[in-house]
Amino acid sequence: MEIKKGIAVSPGVAIAKSLIIDSEDYRIPQRSIKPSQRMTEIQRVRNAFKDATGELIQLEKEQGDIEQRKIKDIFAVHLRFLHDRRLRKRITDLVYSESVTAEYAVSTTMREIASHFTKVKDAYISERAADIYDIERRLLKQLLGSKREDIGHLTEEVTIVARELSPTQTAGFNKEFVKGLATDAGGRTSHTAIVARSLGIPAVVALEDLTESVRGGDTVIIDGNRGIVIVNPDSETIRQYEEYSHEFLELEHKLDAIKEKPAVTRDGVRITLLGNIEFPDEAELVLQKGGEGIGLYRTEFLYLNRESEPTEEDHYQAYAETISVFKHRPVTIRTVDLGADKYTQSKRFAPEPNPFLGLRSIRFCLQNLMMFKTQLHAILRASVLGEVKIMFPLVTNIQEMMQAKMILRDVMEDLDEESIAYNKNIQIGIMIETPSAALMASTLARDVDFFSIGTNDLIQYTLAVDRGNELVSTLYSSADPAVLRLIRTVIQDAHKAQIDLSVCGEMASEPVYIMLLIGMGVRTISLAPPMIPEIKQIVRSVTMEDCNNLVRKILGMNSERQISSFLRDATRKILPEAF
Amino acid sequence: MQAEENTLEKVVFETSVEIKNADGLHMRPAMQFVDVANKFECDITVSNKANSVDGKSIMQMSMLAATCGTKLKIKAEGVDAQQAINALRELVEEEHFDEPTPSEQKKR
Numbered sequence: 001m002e003i004k005k006g007i008a009v010s011p012g013v014a015i016a017k018s019l020i021i022d023s024e025d026y027r028i029p030q031r032s033i034k035p036s037q038r039m040t041e042i043q044r045v046r047n048a049f050k051d052a053t054g055e056l057i058q059l060e061k062e063q064g065d066i067e068q069r070k071i072k073d074i075f076a077v078h079l080r081f082l083h084d085r086r087l088r089k090r091i092t093d094l095v096y097s098e099s100v101t102a103e104y105a106v107s108t109t110m111r112e113i114a115s116h117f118t119k120v121k122d123a124y125i126s127e128r129a130a131d132i133y134d135i136e137r138r139l140l141k142q143l144l145g146s147k148r149e150d151i152g153h154l155t156e157e158v159t160i161v162a163r164e165l166s167p168t169q170t171a172g173f174n175k176e177f178v179k180g181l182a183t184d185a186g187g188r189t190s191h192t193a194i195v196a197r198s199l200g201i202p203a204v205v206a207l208e209d210l211t212e213s214v215r216g217g218d219t220v221i222i223d224g225n226r227g228i229v230i231v232n233p234d235s236e237t238i239r240q241y242e243e244y245s246h247e248f249l250e251l252e253h254k255l256d257a258i259k260e261k262p263a264v265t266r267d268g269v270r271i272t273l274l275g276n277i278e279f280p281d282e283a284e285l286v287l288q289k290g291g292e293g294i295g296l297y298r299t300e301f302l303y304l305n306r307e308s309e310p311t312e313e314d315h316y317q318a319y320a321e322t323i324s325v326f327k328h329r330p331v332t333i334r335t336v337d338l339g340a341d342k343y344t345q346s347k348r349f350a351p352e353p354n355p356f357l358g359l360r361s362i363r364f365c366l367q368n369l370m371m372f373k374t375q376l377h378a379i380l381r382a383s384v385l386g387e388v389k390i391m392f393p394l395v396t397n398i399q400e401m402m403q404a405k406m407i408l409r410d411v412m413e414d415l416d417e418e419s420i421a422y423n424k425n426i427q428i429g430i431m432i433e434t435p436s437a438a439l440m441a442s443t444l445a446r447d448v449d450f451f452s453i454g455t456n457d458l459i460q461y462t463l464a465v466d467r468g469n470e471l472v473s474t475l476y477s478s479a480d481p482a483v484l485r486l487i488r489t490v491i492q493d494a495h496k497a498q499i500d501l502s503v504c505g506e507m508a509s510e511p512v513y514i515m516l517l518i519g520m521g522v523r524t525i526s527l528a529p530p531m532i533p534e535i536k537q538i539v540r541s542v543t544m545e546d547c548n549n550l551v552r553k554i555l556g557m558n559s560e561r562q563i564s565s566f567l568r569d570a571t572r573k574i575l576p577e578a579f
Numbered sequence: 580m581q582a583e584e585n586t587l588e589k590v591v592f593e594t595s596v597e598i599k600n601a602d603g604l605h606m607r608p609a610m611q612f613v614d615v616a617n618k619f620e621c622d623i624t625v626s627n628k629a630n631s632v633d634g635k636s637i638m639q640m641s642m643l644a645a646t647c648g649t650k651l652k653i654k655a656e657g658v659d660a661q662q663a664i665n666a667l668r669e670l671v672e673e674e675h676f677d678e679p680t681p682s683e684q685k686k687r
Contacts, residue, residue, distance in 0.1 A: 077606045077637070080613060086636035113638060120644045128606055128641060 001234050004207050006182070008227035009193035011530075012202035013245035014180030015238060018220040018231075019158040020107075020211060021165070031104040031217035042092045044102040048142040053082045056138065074131070081135050103143050108215050110136035115212055154178070159220045163211055164468075170195040175281075180222035182229045184210050186468055196224070197509060198278055200285065200530035204229050206470050255533035259290030263536045267543045271518065273536055274330070274526040276504055280318050283325040285529040290536060293329035295452065295526020296391075296504040297322060299375065300336050309371065315378030323386040332389040332452070332526075333379050334431070335372070335404075339364040356460070361394035366403055376411040383423035391452060395430045395437050401444060429500070433457035438486040445497035452526070453490055455505025459483050478507040479564035481557065484516075488555075491521045502526050511575060512567040514538045516554060519547030534575070541574045590621075592660040594653050596671040600678035603646035608676035613637045615666050621657025623667070634667070647681060 033041060060075045081087060087109075094105040114132040154177035164185040170192070181196050186205030196203030202224025214220060214231050221230040221241050225248065230237060263271045274295030275286030286294065302310045302318055323331050339360025352358035365372040379390055392404045405428060415422050432438050433454030445451065455478055460467055462483050465476040477483070487503075494501035502524035507513050509527040514535055517525065527535060550570055557563050598604055604612070616623045616634040623634030627649060632639035634653065645651060651671075655663040670676065 073607050073610070077610050080610050080637040084613075084636050084638050086633050087638040090638075113642065116642055117644070122603060122644065122646050131606060 001237065002213050002231040004210050004213065004229045004231065006204040006207035006210070006227050006229060007186075008203075008224050009186070009205050010181075010196035010201065010203040010224045011248075012180070012200070012224045013241055013248060014159050014202050014222045014224075015233075015241055015245070016157045016159045016179045016220065018161045018214050018216060018218050019154075020214060020216045021160060021162040031100045031215075033099050033101055035099055038096050038099060041095045041100075041102045041105075044143060045088065045092050045095060045105065048102065048106070048139045049082055049088055051142045052138045053079065055142070056082065077131060078135055078138065081131075082138075103140060104215065104217060106139045106143065107136060110139070111212060111215060118212070159222050161211060161214050161220065165192045165195070173199075175199055175201075180220075180224065181205075182207055182210055182220065182222050184208055185470060194506070194528075195278075197506075197528040197530060198276065198282060206473070208470075252533070255537055256289070258536055258540065259288075259533055261536075261540065263290075263539045265518070265539060265542055265544055265547075267545070269518075269544050270523070271539045272502075272524040273532055273539075274332075274502070274504075274524065275529040275532065276509075276526050277322070277529065280321040282529060283322045286532070287325060289529045289532040291529060291532050293326055293387075294322065294331040295502050295524065297331060297333045298337065299334060300338050303336065303338060312374045312378045312381075315375055316381055319378060319382035319388070320385055323382060323388060326386055328387055330387045330389060332391050332429070333382075334391045334393055335362070335365060335375055335379075337361045337393045356466070362392050362400055362404060363394070366400065366407075369407065372407060373411050373414075376408055377414065380408075380411060380415055380422040380426065381420055383426050384421050388423065389427040389429060389450070391429045391431060391450075393431045393454070394433055394457065395444070396434045397436060398440065398443060398447075401430055401447060405447070427500075431504075432490050433461070433505075435462050435486060438490050441490045441493035442496065445493055445499050448499065450500035450502070451490060451494050453487060453501070453503045453505065455483075455487070455503065455507035458486065458505065459507075462486060477560050477564060478505075478510070478513055479567060480560045481563065484520075484554070484563070488520050495521060500524065509535070511535065511538055512564070512571045515542055515547045515550050515570060515574070516567060518542070518544070519549075519551035538571070538575055589656060590658060590660045591654065591656045592664040593655070594664050594668050596651050596653060596668055598645050598647055598649045598651065598675075599672060599680050600675040601647050601681045601684045602678060603649070604640070604643060606641060608678065609637055609641040611670060611676050612640055612667065615670050616663065618666070619655070619657070619659045619663040621655045621660045621663050623663060624654045624656075626652045626654070 056075060056079055091105045091109045094100065094109060095102060110132050114129040117129040117132065154174050157177050157179050159180040159182065160178055161182050164183050165181065178199070178201065180201050181192050181203040183192050183205045184207055186192050192205055193203060202222050204222055204224055204227050207229055210229060218232050221233050221237070223229070223241070233241070263273045265271065272292055273290070274293045275282070275289070275291035276296040276298070277283060277286060277294055278298045278301045283294065302315060319333060337360070339355065339358065359367065379388065382388060390408070392401065395401050408428065412422065412424070427449040429448050429450035429452060430437070430444065431454040432441060432451050434457065437444060438458065441451065456467065459476055459478060459480070463475060463480055465472050467473055467476045491501060501522065503517055503522050504526035508517065508525045509531040511534055515538070518539070525535065554563055554566065557566065600608065613635055624631055625634045625640065625643065626632070627643055627645060630643065632643055634640065653664060653667055
């Protein structure tokens with residue numbers, strides 16, 4: 001049994017066999033076999049060694065005359081390992097004595113050897129671990145080869161363990177079987193965290209070297225409340241966790257009980273709670289949890305989980321499915337937010353050196369008009385099915401906004417010519433998620449129907465912090481006074497211009513910020529569906545006076561630490577179970 | 580170097596060597612060692628204070644993690660044991676794997 005500490009990013013407890021996904025998407029299948037299958041597995045190990053050797057020799061030949069001694073040495077060392085009878089025997093012995101698959105035995109043995117090296121103090125020697133992982137990959141490639149299993153085709157419940165998960169990988173998850181996520185890298189707002197919260201499954205990130213301690217098939221407990229991952233727990237620990245998980249579910253049920261009740265403060269101020277979703281089938285979850293519509297429908301996932309670009313009809317079907325759940329409640333569709341870490345980098349011939357400051361989001365759309373118009377066409381066509389709003393992401397200046405609106409008008413004309421019905425008065429809004437947009441909010445407000453504050457990017461760009469980089473992720477905080485000042489400006493400018501305003505970033509899913517947001521004037525909050533009951537509970541427990549007083553105090557504070565501890569204390573008094 | 584035993588069935592030779600190259604027995608030297616060892620028919624065992632390993636296995640040799648200054652005992656059993664011991668001692672102590680010793684490294 002091994003206990004690892006990380007950052008809890010999505011609540012809940014999952015207990016299941018682990019599935020390891022490395023950067024090449026290898027998954028190590030089921031570990032146990034019948035004793036009668038052992039000889040077959042041992043033969044598979046032998047073949048894998050033979051084939052990996054053949055492949056390596058071929059690769060070395062293709063390299064031609066290698067001048068560099070280092071590269072030559074790497075090939076030579078790997079070959080020696082593949083020729084090492086002791087190594088092969090250690091693996092086949094494991095297959096025999098434990099009745100496990102060839103893949104599992106290879107993975108276990110190589111990880112044991114690698115961890116032996118990482119423990120050696122001498123840096124020169126400890127770096128050998130990387131070679132061992134390389135050899136592991138070479139062998140697994142032979143073993144899994146053509147029948148490399150697709151993570152989309154799971155047949156039993158698993159917890160996913162990975163160094164880091166990319167949007168493309170998470171888009172392929174089958175939600176019925178993926179019960180929890182744990183990654184080496186990441187922070188509170190990394191992609192893994194967002195996906196886990198939207199799926200309502202527990203997740204722990206920033207576990208540093210978890211992937212070195214877990215092998216595929218090991219039982220893993222992911223405790224998304226305390227930020228703990230337990231590898232190969234003993235039966236007593238499993239029993240305790242099953243009990244604890246049960247209690248946690250009870251709290252959830254208790255909160256679910258308030259879902260029929262309105263989200264109003266104790267003194268009668270109405271707060272609208274909407275859901276953030278990525279997939280059409282999450283729309284149901286929003287309703288179940290008591291959400292009143294969709295405040296942020298992320299559409300990039302239409303692009304991420306398929307080989308070819310989605311057609312206009314693909315877009316339309318997805319939107320129609322979502323809208324049908326909400327009928328005459330608002331569904332805010334955000335146009336594609338591709339670029340940076342999503343999709344376009346892998347397809348780009350020359351990756352950008354600084355993608356988060358590069359061609360992403362609305363910029364990407366404005367340079368790929370065909371793609372953009374296809375989506376707008378589908379949104380407009382779907383606009384007659386319900387109360388659809390359209391939202392442009394990452395606007396940094398007024399020209400971008402005007403250009404996007406102009407293209408939307410072009411597409412409207414196309415629809416007119418095609419005699420296709422659409423809502424001519426569709427509401428158009430923008431996300432305020434860059435400091436420049438926040439500073440220009442009073443100007444931008446004149447030409448749109450609503451603002452939605454995207455706190456994740458706003459914080460990243462204001463504080464110049466990469467939220468996924470664990471070396472600096474502690475600097476990333478919604479409670480930073482600079483961030484709060486920008487948010488307050490945007491809220492005030494929206495009020496002055498009398499346009500709608502909502503907050504849809506991760507900040508809105510965190511209990512500690514709710515009183516602050518309400519006190520600053522926010523009346524519409526869009527958040528991860530599983531968090532809706534908890535946030536509603538807070539709304540129903542406070543008065544406007546509480547919130548206004550809190551804001552007054554916070555505005556006098558200058559440090560992030562002071563603000564966040566003040567907010568934590570204030571929230572703990574309202575909803576002690578949340579901590 | 581000394582011959583411990585010399586019967587009809589078994590020839591056993593043993594020697595003590597010290598790792599002299601600055602970077603220790605990392606991957607490349609370990610590779611050179613097993614390459615030399617595998618040229619001979621005899622069994623070769625290498626031990627430090629704690630462990631005994633197969634001198635023909637790169638996995639086991641590299642896991643010894645012998646740094647510069649580590650003393651190792653090499654034992655060879657088989658018909659060509661003496662030649663094996665000679666060759667391995669030369670590789671470790673005289674050629675020190677064609678790598679610089681700490682004093683040579685400083686001069687560079």
